[in-house]
Amino acid sequence: MVGTISTDLIRGNTDTIVLNVLRQGDSYGYEIYKKVIELSNNQYELKEATLYTAFRRLEQEGYILSYWGDETQGGRRKYYRITKKGQERYEQNKKDWNFAKEVLTRLIEGGFCDVKK
Amino acid sequence: MLKNKKTIDDKVKNHIEHLFDGVGASQQLFDLKEELATNLKEKIADYRSKGMEDEQALQEAVISMGDLSGLVDDMRKLGRDKAKQAVYSTKTARISLAGIIAGVLLTLFGSFTVAMLYFINLSAEEAFGPGIFIVAGGALFTYSILTMETGKKYAMNKIRAASYALAVGSLLFGIFVAAVTGLTSDEIYVSIASSMLFVMAGVGLFLFLCLTGTDRLKTK
Incomplete structure (x- = not known):
């Protein structure tokens, strides 16, 4: 991994990341974990501990729901599915993120000369 | 091979039981333990297929899970709150x-x-x-x-x-x-x-x- 993302920066976006994986299909804990790594091009790993906490929070708020899958060799898998409310939340979060991203880039990289032009 | 799998499964179970030691019982805890065990076993299987020894695969998988104390606290609160x-x-x-x-x-x-x-x-x-x-x-x-x-x-x-x-x-x-x-x-x-x-x-x-x-x- 080339750089790091501070936990502070990622914390506010964990829910959106999970929603982004789930809006593309139902999935279970370990698979979501692998998909996040894949999405980041192996640049970032979201710890399972963080994921399970996010699942609980998202489910309580009605953004996702869970159901048990069939037995596999290792036991039953708990699957998660995004709800309609979760889809809407995702769209809103994406908008918020794009807005924040633009402003932050200006705040962090911008010079006063640029503004005058 | 089958015996190996059995001992690994037992170790995963023990590890998870140990993790939630002393946490009051609840249906959510019961479900969470099963969810964690299933996913952990799959991760260990992945590590092993990359050539890791059983014991090492277990250790690595457990470490890479991260700090579960927040989840344990959640469960403890639930177990206490009978209502x-x-x-x-x-x-x-x-x-x-x-x-x-x-x-x-x-x-x-x-x-x-x-x-x-x-x-x-x-x-x-x-x-x-x-x-x-x-x-x-x-x-x-x-x-x-x-x-x-x-x-x-x-x-x-x-x-x-x-x-x-x-x-x-x-x-x-x-x-x-x-x-x-x-x-x-x-x-x-x-x-x-x-x-x-x-x-x-x-x-x-x-x-x-x-x-x-x-x-x-x-x-x-």
């Missing part, structure tokens, strides 16, 4: 209770009707027709009692409970078919032949479920 637990389980408990009562009543209804028709001296075929209610009642009863959370046991998952219900239903249906055909055709071999399939399917499914089950006992 919340009650809310969580009452709705499903009520449904199970209704199912048990309906199952028993259906079985009784079937039995009484069969007895009644039999003593009216109807032909055996007609008399045993309502026996089908006993089959339905037995299956419903099985499903409901398994999905109910009790003081000693957690609820079984729905798919598994439904499979048990199917096994019992199939077994009862086999007996039902045997009774009806045996009494109507006078040829015992016909009734044996016709019930064999259902009884065997029922027993087979039942044994499979019994031998693959997880422990639902509440320890604390």
Whole structure:
């Protein structure tokens, strides 16, 4: 991994990341974990501990729901599915993120000369 | 190889039990433990397929999970808060209770009707027709009692409970078919032949479920 993302920066976006994986299909804990790594091009790993906490929070708020899958060799898998409310939340979060991203880039990289032009 | 897998599975179980040591029991904790164990086992299997030794795979997988203390705290709060637990389980408990009562009543209804028709001296075929209610009642009863959370046991998952219900239903249906055909055709071999399939399917499914089950006992 080339750089790091501070936990502070990622914390506010964990829910959106999970929603982004789930809006593309139902999935279970370990698979979501692998998909996040894949999405980041192996640049970032979201710890399972963080994921399970996010699942609980998202489910309580009605953004996702869970159901048990069939037995596999290792036991039953708990699957998660995004709800309609979760889809809407995702769209809103994406908008918020794009807005924040633009402003932050200006705040962090911008010079006063640029503004005058 | 199979023995190896067994010890790894036990170690995963021990690790997770240890993680939640002293946390008050709740249905959510029971579910979370199973979810964590399934995912952890899959991760270990992935590590092993990349050539890691069993022990190392377990260690690495556990470390890479990260700090689960937040989750443990969540569960501890839930275990302490008995009122919340009650809310969580009452709705499903009520449904199970209704199912048990309906199952028993259906079985009784079937039995009484069969007895009644039999003593009216109807032909055996007609008399045993309502026996089908006993089959339905037995299956419903099985499903409901398994999905109910009790003081000693957690609820079984729905798919598994439904499979048990199917096994019992199939077994009862086999007996039902045997009774009806045996009494109507006078040829015992016909009734044996016709019930064999259902009884065997029922027993087979039942044994499979019994031998693959997880422990639902509440320890604390």
